[in-house]
Amino acid sequence: MSNQRVTRIADAAIEILAERGMRGLTHRAVDEAAGLPSGSTSNHARTRAALLGLTLARLTELECGLFAGLMPDADARGAAMKATVDPAALAELLAQVTHRALDRDRHVRIARYELALEATRRPELREIYDRAGAGFREPAVALLAAAGSADPVRHGRQTVAFVEGIMFDSVVGAGAGAAPSIDDLRAAFTEFLRGVLS
Secondary structure, three states: OOOHHHHHHHHHHHHHHHHHOHHHOOHHHHHHHHOOOOOHHHHHOOOHHHHHHHHHHHHHHHHHHHHHHOOOOHHHHHHHHHOOOOHHHHHHHHHHHHHHHHHOOHHHHHHHHHHHHHHOOOHHHHHHHHHHHHHHHHHHHHHHHHOOOOOHHHHHHHHHHHHHHHHHHHHOOOOOOOOOOHHHHHHHHHHHHHHHHO
């Protein structure tokens, strides 16, 4: 986001979603959390739908930054389709990124789950959410193709689902009390890719 105030508003909204849930997200609460004068959030996002869209856009930006190591840009995607990716290196990369998502960026995951549920009730938010999701599935397909998958589209989607499952279980699911260690994640991704690529 180019506007620093808009970024500040969106970051405050993410924190509120993670701490208080969807019901706690109001324009006034965002103003207070961001340390901005009353009415600042309304100036940039007049409606609740606009605030949710702004927040989801920022979440997507943050997650793209987190996953940038997987596939930084379109040129890298093209290169990955032609290059060979070592499955062990891919497992290590997935483990590192997932571990960071579960550790340092845990609040981002919680906010995303709040928005995912809200998107089931708001078609305009669903459209943004689905478009953002495609930005993660396409690189996964390219990486699985480069790693030697016989069916990269299916395996790419399965890889995303596997990562999502680990994160959901570790953040809000039954496994929330004990997040997996980097070694656990490395072993899980190694085993998963071995099965997918065999």
